[in-house]
Amino acid sequence: MSALVTEATILPNRPGLTGRLSDFLWKHPHVLLAVLLGPPVLWLGIIYLGSLFALLLQSFFSIDDFSGLINYEFTLATYRQLLSDANFDIIVRTVTMAAVVTLFSALIAFPIAYYAARYAKGKWKAVFYLGIMLPLWSSYLVKIYAWKLILAKEGILTWAFAKLHLLWLLDAWLSLPVIGGNSLSVSYTGTFLVFVYVWMPFMILPIQAALERVPGNLIEASSDLGGTPQQTFRHVLFPLALPGIVAGSIFTFSLTLGDYIIPQIIGSSRLFIGQAVYAQQGTAGNIPLAAAFTVVPIVIMGLYLWMAKRLGAFDAL
Amino acid sequence: MRSDRSTSAPLGLKIAAIGGLAFLHIPILLIFLYAFTTEEKSYQFPPPGLTLQWFAVTWNRPDVWAALTLSVKVATIATAIALVLGTLCAAAVSQTRFFGRETISLLVILPIALPGIITGIALRSAFSMADIPFSFWTIVLGHATFCIVVVYNNAVARFRRVSGSLIEASMDLGADGFQTFRHVILPNIGTALLAGGMLAFALSFDEVIVTTFTGGQQSTLPIWMLEELIRPRQRPVTNVVAMVVMLVTFLPILAAYYLTRDGDQIAGAGK
Numbered sequence: 328m329s330a331l332v333t334e335a336t337i338l339p340n341r342p343g344l345t346g347r348l349s350d351f352l353w354k355h356p357h358v359l360l361a362v363l364l365g366p367p368v369l370w371l372g373i374i375y376l377g378s379l380f381a382l383l384l385q386s387f388f389s390i391d392d393f394s395g396l397i398n399y400e401f402t403l404a405t406y407r408q409l410l411s412d413a414n415f416d417i418i419v420r421t422v423t424m425a426a427v428v429t430l431f432s433a434l435i436a437f438p439i440a441y442y443a444a445r446y447a448k449g450k451w452k453a454v455f456y457l458g459i460m461l462p463l464w465s466s467y468l469v470k471i472y473a474w475k476l477i478l479a480k481e482g483i484l485t486w487a488f489a490k491l492h493l494l495w496l497l498d499a500w501l502s503l504p505v506i507g508g509n510s511l512s513v514s515y516t517g518t519f520l521v522f523v524y525v526w527m528p529f530m531i532l533p534i535q536a537a538l539e540r541v542p543g544n545l546i547e548a549s550s551d552l553g554g555t556p557q558q559t560f561r562h563v564l565f566p567l568a569l570p571g572i573v574a575g576s577i578f579t580f581s582l583t584l585g586d587y588i589i590p591q592i593i594g595s596s597r598l599f600i601g602q603a604v605y606a607q608q609g610t611a612g613n614i615p616l617a618a619a620f621t622v623v624p625i626v627i628m629g630l631y632l633w634m635a636k637r638l639g640a641f642d643a644l
Numbered sequence: 645m646r647s648d649r650s651t652s653a654p655l656g657l658k659i660a661a662i663g664g665l666a667f668l669h670i671p672i673l674l675i676f677l678y679a680f681t682t683e684e685k686s687y688q689f690p691p692p693g694l695t696l697q698w699f700a701v702t703w704n705r706p707d708v709w710a711a712l713t714l715s716v717k718v719a720t721i722a723t724a725i726a727l728v729l730g731t732l733c734a735a736a737v738s739q740t741r742f743f744g745r746e747t748i749s750l751l752v753i754l755p756i757a758l759p760g761i762i763t764g765i766a767l768r769s770a771f772s773m774a775d776i777p778f779s780f781w782t783i784v785l786g787h788a789t790f791c792i793v794v795v796y797n798n799a800v801a802r803f804r805r806v807s808g809s810l811i812e813a814s815m816d817l818g819a820d821g822f823q824t825f826r827h828v829i830l831p832n833i834g835t836a837l838l839a840g841g842m843l844a845f846a847l848s849f850d851e852v853i854v855t856t857f858t859g860g861q862q863s864t865l866p867i868w869m870l871e872e873l874i875r876p877r878q879r880p881v882t883n884v885v886a887m888v889v890m891l892v893t894f895l896p897i898l899a900a901y902y903l904t905r906d907g908d909q910i911a912g913a914g915k
Contacts, residue, residue, distance in 0.1 A: 345820060346820050348821075348822075349820035349822060350820070352821055353815070356740065359740075360736055360740050360742055363732045363733070363735050363736035363740075364732070364733065364736045364748070366728070366732055367729040367732050367733040367752070368733075368748070368751070370729055370789070370792075371751050371752065371754075371792070372751070374767070374770075374785060374789055375754070375755055375763070375766075376751070377770060378766035378767050378769070378770035379762070379766045381766070381769060381770050381773060382762075382765060382766040382769050385769065435664050435667065438664055439661045439664040441661070442653060442657055442661035443661070445653075446652070446653040456901070457897075457898070458668065458669070459665075459668070460897055460901065461672075461894060461897060462668040462669065462672065464843070464846055464847075464850075464893060464897045465850075465890055465893050465897075466866070466869075466886075466889045466890060466893050467866075468850075468852055468869045468870060468889075469675060469889050469890050470671065470672075471873065472675070472873060473671035473672065473674055473675050473886075474671060475687065475873065476671075476675075476678055476687045477671060477674065479686070479687040481686050481687055481688045481689065482687050482688075482689050483674065483689040524668075524671065527668070556654075577757065581757060581758065581759055582759065584759055585758070585759015585761045585762060586759070586760075586761075587761055587853075588852065588853065588870065591874070601759065604761055605761065608765055608769075614769060617765060618769075621761070621762045621765060624758070624762065625758065625762065628758060
């Protein structure tokens, strides 16, 4: 009975080529899916993943020390070279920098995100949104250039310290081991400041998104039940904002791990992973070692993403 | 009453938030100031004097124009490719359920989640293995790959709000799939696509890391800028170019903001 009704209500096939094609796709959703997904998946699969696998494969080759040519035989020698003291130092240095940059980015980003999510209304909401978006999207190189102007010996920072009669403080900071240097623009402090400046905006938006989903009455309930602002923050707000912080840290961590331009322009001569990759594939011509170096951020980010997924950070993106 | 506190922010929070925004904006303001400085040899602050002469000098530099033209061309074509691929992918992920949907999202995000140097060096070694000479098109190929995600994100967010019943209604009223796309889906997602396209353009226009690996002799504006950063030749010209680049990237961002801010009021979205 019901089959009969269905039969009668089905319209005749549509005329024309587009009509028939449309009918065909409607009746065969799998074909429609293939048509939709095919081009982007092929593009990303072949061009991107293909290149990525080709690169990873090369890390299992080695380079002939005498001829400088690549020896296409499976070996782990390149990885042994990667873990030699000098190269391992580079990895530790980069991961430490990425962790510190992520921590400070979160500290600076949180108040901005919290204010924007909870207190900014109407016009201020727009001001905050654009105030975050414009620095986030404005040119990466111009931002680095701005810091070159700021950190230069004759630049605004030295001028400000001089006006405040605090030059001794700057000199004392620069005379510290490791983080100091001849001037801010050739020290780790300089590299760190630029990293935080350039990647911090990526931290604000996910935190803001997470905080916006916290209902206001939850905070009120906490204080009605006698929680001090500190306790409310510690036990209510922070746990709910954590997925947002983790989502933001994916960006700050990953972007710092792979950057080679910032430490090249502002920083000491000691290398970061990105610079090592660049030097190995360029001047040294050692593609296998460069490939092995790129495996480090991939593995670290893989672990990081896996943990982030378990913390539910992807819902906060 | 404790709950009254929520109406205005504590002073400490206000200071931290405003301070954070100031930290983000002061360096950008400095770029605008330095474009007018008369100082040629150093980055002296405060500038000894202000002048407009460097705008004229920059205007007459053929190398700046060549780099700018190349950047605009690359960004335009990469954006066009990303628009098509990103929209297709977003349509598939948001309108249908299939095995491996999560994986597709991950695949799209990967080129931007992994550090740029990895994308760059992977493409470079693949191109040299396949004997593809570095050219304008290799730059476009690289840019399009990481621009897809921006379009995809915007389109997916909008597709989520386009009510499925609108599409079914259109089909029930006799429109075929293409007519439905043209007259129902496209008007609904149009502004999101435009916004995604603008952001993709800004992303490509500014890209430097992947470009250093996939470009041959050509220099885009960011590559030109990078050379000036490493070996400054004429600082005042760099100052002016920096300011112009800043302005050029601001415009698409502002446009994208105005296109998507009213995004919640779409017909039928209340369903």
